[in-house]
Structure formats: structure tokens, C-alpha cells
Amino acid sequence: MVLHDLFFYILAAIILGGGILTITRRNAVHSAIFLVMTLIGVAGLFLHLQAEFLAAVQVFLYIGGITVLFLFVIMLVNLDEAAKQRQFNRQWGLALGCVLLLVAELGYFLYQGKDSFSFAESSGALLQNNTQEIAMSLYRDYLLPFEIASLLLLVAIVGAVVMAKKQI
Amino acid sequence: MAEFLAAIESYLQLPYVKPTLYIVIIIAVFPLIAGYIVLLERKVMADIQARLGPMRVGPHGLLQPLADAVKLLLKEDIIPAKADWLLFWVAPIISVVTALVAFSVVPFSDWFFITDTNIGLLFILSISSVGILGIILGGWSSNSSYPLLGALRSTAQMVSYEVALGFAIIGGLMVAGTLSMQEIVRAQQEQQVWFIFYQPLAFFIYAVAAMAETNRSPFDLPEAESEIVAGYHTEYSGFRFSLYFLAEYTNIVIVSSIAVTLFLGGWLRPFPNVEWLDFLNYCPAVAMLAIAGMSFLGAVREKRWMEQVGMGGLGAVFALLGLLFLLPPVLVAVQGLFWFLLKVFLIVYGFIWIRFTFPRYRYDQLMKLGWYWLIPLAIANVIVTGIVMVLL
Numbered sequence: 001m002v003l004h005d006l007f008f009y010i011l012a013a014i015i016l017g018g019g020i021l022t023i024t025r026r027n028a029v030h031s032a033i034f035l036v037m038t039l040i041g042v043a044g045l046f047l048h049l050q051a052e053f054l055a056a057v058q059v060f061l062y063i064g065g066i067t068v069l070f071l072f073v074i075m076l077v078n079l080d081e082a083a084k085q086r087q088f089n090r091q092w093g094l095a096l097g098c099v100l101l102l103v104a105e106l107g108y109f110l111y112q113g114k115d116s117f118s119f120a121e122s123s124g125a126l127l128q129n130n131t132q133e134i135a136m137s138l139y140r141d142y143l144l145p146f147e148i149a150s151l152l153l154l155v156a157i158v159g160a161v162v163m164a165k166k167q168i
Numbered sequence: 169m170a171e172f173l174a175a176i177e178s179y180l181q182l183p184y185v186k187p188t189l190y191i192v193i194i195i196a197v198f199p200l201i202a203g204y205i206v207l208l209e210r211k212v213m214a215d216i217q218a219r220l221g222p223m224r225v226g227p228h229g230l231l232q233p234l235a236d237a238v239k240l241l242l243k244e245d246i247i248p249a250k251a252d253w254l255l256f257w258v259a260p261i262i263s264v265v266t267a268l269v270a271f272s273v274v275p276f277s278d279w280f281f282i283t284d285t286n287i288g289l290l291f292i293l294s295i296s297s298v299g300i301l302g303i304i305l306g307g308w309s310s311n312s313s314y315p316l317l318g319a320l321r322s323t324a325q326m327v328s329y330e331v332a333l334g335f336a337i338i339g340g341l342m343v344a345g346t347l348s349m350q351e352i353v354r355a356q357q358e359q360q361v362w363f364i365f366y367q368p369l370a371f372f373i374y375a376v377a378a379m380a381e382t383n384r385s386p387f388d389l390p391e392a393e394s395e396i397v398a399g400y401h402t403e404y405s406g407f408r409f410s411l412y413f414l415a416e417y418t419n420i421v422i423v424s425s426i427a428v429t430l431f432l433g434g435w436l437r438p439f440p441n442v443e444w445l446d447f448l449n450y451c452p453a454v455a456m457l458a459i460a461g462m463s464f465l466g467a468v469r470e471k472r473w474m475e476q477v478g479m480g481g482l483g484a485v486f487a488l489l490g491l492l493f494l495l496p497p498v499l500v501a502v503q504g505l506f507w508f509l510l511k512v513f514l515i516v517y518g519f520i521w522i523r524f525t526f527p528r529y530r531y532d533q534l535m536k537l538g539w540y541w542l543i544p545l546a547i548a549n550v551i552v553t554g555i556v557m558v559l560l
Contacts (some may be wrong), residue, residue, distance in 0.1 A: 027252075029252075029255070029305075029308060029309075030255075033255070033305070036301065052285060052286060052287045053287055053290070055287075056287045056290040056291050056293075056294045057290070057294070059294040059295065059297070059298060060290065060293060060294035060297055063294075063297065063298050063301070064294060064297020064298055064300060064330070065297070065327065065330075067301070068297075068300050068301065068304065068323055068326075068327060069323075069327065071301075071304050071305075071308070071323070072304075072320065072323045072324070072327075075304070075308055075316060075319065075320060076320070130286075131286060131287060131347055
């Protein structure tokens with residue numbers, strides 16, 4: 001069980017470290033690489049919870065699809081100007097104060113409820129074939145919300161194309 | 169001796185020992201195999217163009233891959249002065265590692281596989297989609313025009329054809345009903361048919377999309393030498409360049425393995441359920457003895473005594489292997505492995521054949537083929553398969 005917890009903390013460190021580096025790098029390509037690191041960490045967390053299908057889809061869609069498209073756009077756009085500009089504006093002190101306040105508040109409440117935290121026991125045999133489980137819940141139990149969500153995404157795609165193209 | 173064997177036997181039963189052993193075997197052997205695929209490619213190219221190909225190093229150039237490997241390892245490793253050196257350094261490693269990791273779920277036979285998970289096929293797809301990053305970053309970090317163009321071409325091409333590839337695979341998966349590579353093969357045994365006969369269209373789309381995914385001719389625009397020098401690896405030299413090469417050939421073997429597993433019956437021999445064809449089980453031994461015979465014939469026709477000895481030795485090795493395969497337990501053990509590797513070899517040969525007989529597509533033709541033809545066809549195939557499966 002110690003190993004189990006250790007993996008969680010390693011993955012959490014990868015996710016948070018990757019996230020922080022993503023927003024602090026000057027070079028947009030480096031940011032994208034650290035974003036990949038974060039996403040791999042999330043995929044690892046899914047694996048850790050025995051959700052293999054979600055882990056594979058996370059890697060396939062987010063790293064293999066979305067980040068690759070990010071990189072594609074970054075390479076097409078000239079970012080030399082952006083890299084020379086200031087990365088932080090003058091209000092960073094105020095923002096830091098707000099963040100510290102929020103951290104203190106969240107930390108206080110988390111400390112109050114610390115007894116109710118425990119790592120979830122993986123249900124083992126129950127989740128054996130979670131590809132089918134996901135298919136069942138998406139296409140049978142929650143078919144209507146799923147279809148509505150996919151329709152919304154389709155509308156968004158069509159809208160983006162209409163707005164981006166002058167002549168169709 | 170018996171105690172020693174028993175100790176080894178019990179040791180092999182430990183959970184992580186066998187997979188580790190297989191990983192070591194695959195990583196140690198595969199670069200050599202990749203080298204020989206390159207030799208095969210050069211020989212087939214030479215044959216198609218009515219030449220001899222490499223003939224100098226060893227009999228019929230059989231030691232050429234070793235000479236090439238030594239040359240690549242000894243070459244100077246140049247990193248361009250204005251390159252982003254960290255990414256330049258990491259990019260080929262990403263390509264090779266993701267390509268080799270995909271072997272972890274390839275079912276070479278019913279006992280020779282590293283692991284088998286219930287998302288096997290999806291795992292291969294996702295890990296090889298990460299491999300694109302190696303190409304993009306290699307092209308970008310070189311800080312040079314042609315590699316950047318190659319990387320951009322490669323990205324657009326791979327993202328486009330990944331869709332067709334995925335839908336083609338879904339067609340096969342619907343018939344198989346599982347994502348686990350071993351179970352897919354077993355499903356073909358149970359249904360007594362290779363899925364290529366249920367899904368010929370899906371196989372065709374898969375083959376075309378796989379060629380595009382691996383940047384093979386006629387879709388080799390990311391490295392089109394007449395337009396953009398060598399594409400994304402123009403600035404790479406020496407060992408790093410050879411890593412890209414290794415990744416490319418690994419990917420070819422991986423996509424061939426998926427095709428064999430999903431559509432061509434994996435490690436099953438042809439007609440595994442027909443008993444009067446059981447003599448086909450002796451094919452591994454016969455093939456080895458045939459290669460031995462051809463090697464001996466080649467040895468007689470060689471002029472220099474060195475090469476006569478070399479070919480003769482090769483023939484002796486294959487003859488010994490053939491005789492070893494005649495032992496019943498060994499024959500059963502190599503059965504699946506032989507058929508799997510034979511099928512993969514035939515598909516790789518097909519890839520090479522197509523490379524040297526088809527002219528390269530223009531970029532707009534490539535995109536048109538992908539988006540106008542392959543993706544709609546693949547989606548239609550999935551829909552028709554679904555309707556047929558519901559009706560039957």
C-alpha cells in the first residue's frame with residue numbers, strides 16, 4: 001500500500017511541476033512540452049485508479065491530438081516577438097496576495113476535514129473490463145446527455161469554421 | 169542438472185521475470201532486425217531497378233547492416249549552433265522509445281508476448297501518436313527551414329491519417345469485440361475466419377493510412393528529398409540520425425504487426441481448425457531447410473573462399489535450426505512465432521514493393537485522398553458493419 005501512495009505522490013509532483021513550468025516558460029514550444037508532461041501525469045493517475053481506457057484515451061487525444069495541434073500552430077505563428085515581451089505585469093503582487101489568501105482558506109478547511117480523507121480502495125475485479133463499462137454508461141445509461149454534449153461540440157466546430165473562413 | 173533446470177523453471181514462474189526477459193530479448197534483437205530490413209529494402213529496390221544492390225560486405229552484402237551500424241556510430245555528432253539543444257537531443261529519443269514501447273503488447277505468439285492488457289490495441293495507437301512529437305520537435309529544434317517544413321508536413325499528414333486509421337481499426341474491432349491483442353487472435357480462431365474476409369475495406373484503408381502514418385512512399389512528403397532535402401531530420405547526423413531510422417523501421421514493424429493481428433489471424437497458421445491441413449505445422453522446419461539448401465547452393469556459386477565459408481556456415485546454421493524444429497516440442501513452441509513473423513515479413517515486403525513502384529503524391533492530393541476518400545469510406549464501413557451486425 002505504501003508503494004500505491006508513493007506512486008500517487010510522484011504523479012502529483014509530475015502534474016504540478018509540469019503545470020507550473022508550462023505557465024512560466026518563455027518559449028511556447030517548451031511550454032507545450034511541459035503540458036505534455038502534465039497530461040502524461042494525469043494519464044498515470046487514471047492508470048493508478050485502474051481506469052486503463054481513460055488513460056489510453058487521455059494519451060491518444062490530449063497528447064497525440066491536441067498538443068500536436070498546439071505545436072503545429074505554435075510553429076506556424078512567429079513567436080519571437082512574444083518571447084521578448086514581459087511575462088508578468090505589474091499586478092503580480094496583488095495576485096500573489098489573493099492566491100495566498102485562497103491557499104490559507106482552502107488549507108484551513110482541508111485541515112478541518114482531514115479525518116474524512118483516505119485513498120480510495122481500488123475495486124479490483126469490479127473494474128476488470130472498464131472499456132465495456134464506459135461504453136454501457138455512455139451509450140445506454142446516459143445516452144441523451146452524451147448526444148447533447150456531442151451536438152454542442154459539433155455546433156462549436158461549425159461555428160469556428162464559419163467565423164474563421166470569409167468565404168465558404 | 170535436473171535440479172538446476174527445476175530451479176530455472178521455478179524462477180521463471182515469478183511474475184516479472186518472463187516479461188523482463190522478453191523485453192531484453194526484443195530490445196537487444198530488434199535493432200539488428202531493423203538493420204536487415206534496411207538491407208532487404210535496398211536489395212528489393214535494386215531488384216526492381218535491375219541492379220545488384222550492396223554486394224561488397226560479406227556474401228551478397230549480408231554483413232552490410234553491421235558495417236552501416238558501425239559507420240553511423242562512429243560518425244561525428246553535430247548539433248547546429250543555433251539549435252534548441254535540449255529538444256534537439258530529446259526528440260529522437262522520444263521517437264525511438266515510443267516506437268519500441270509499442271512492442272510491449274504485440275502478440276508474437278501464444279506464449280511470446282510481454283504483456284496483454286484489455287486496452288492493448290488502443291495502447292499501441294496512443295503510444296505511437298506520441299511518437300509524432302519526436303518528429304515535430306526534431307524538425308522545430310533544428311532551427312532550420314527544411315526540417316521545419318518537414319515537421320509541419322508530417323504533423324498535418326499524421327493527424328489527418330490517424331482519423332482514417334482509427335476508423336479502419338474500429339471496423340475490425342467491432343467484429344473482434346475486444347481490444348486485447350491475444351483475445352483478437354483467439355476471436356479469429358473461434359469465428360474460424362481471418363477478419364480480412366469480414367473487413368476487406370477496413371484492411372485496405374488501414375494499409376493506406378498506415379503507410380501514410382509511417383511516412384512511407386508514396387506518402388513520404390515529410391522527407392521528400394527532391395523538395396526539402398531530408399525533411400525533419402536534415403540537421404541530424406551520426407547516432408541521432410540512426411535513432412530516427414530505427415524509429416521509422418520499428419513503426420513499420422508495429423503497424424504490420426497490428427495488421428497481422430487484427431486482420432490476418434495473428435500467430436494462427438492458415439486454416440487452424442482444418443485437421444487434414446495439419447501438415448502445414450511442419451512449415452517452420454521446411455522453411456529453415458529450404459533456406460539452408462539455398463545457402464549451400466549460393467556457397468557453391470561463390471568465387472572467393474571466404475564467402476564460400478560464410479555462405480556454407482549460414483547454411484549449416486539454418487540446417488541445424490530446421491533439424492531442431494523437427495523435434496515435436498520445439499515445433500509446437502515455434503509454431504505461432506513462425507507464422508506471425510512470416511506474415512509480418514510479407515507485409516513489410518509489400519510496403520517496400522509499393523515504395524519503389526508508386527510515384528509520390530503531391531501534398532494537396534495527399535490531403536484530398538485522406539479527407540475526401542479514406543475518412544468517409546472508413547466511417548461508412550463502420551456504419552455498414554454495425555447495421556449488418558445488428559441484422560444478423
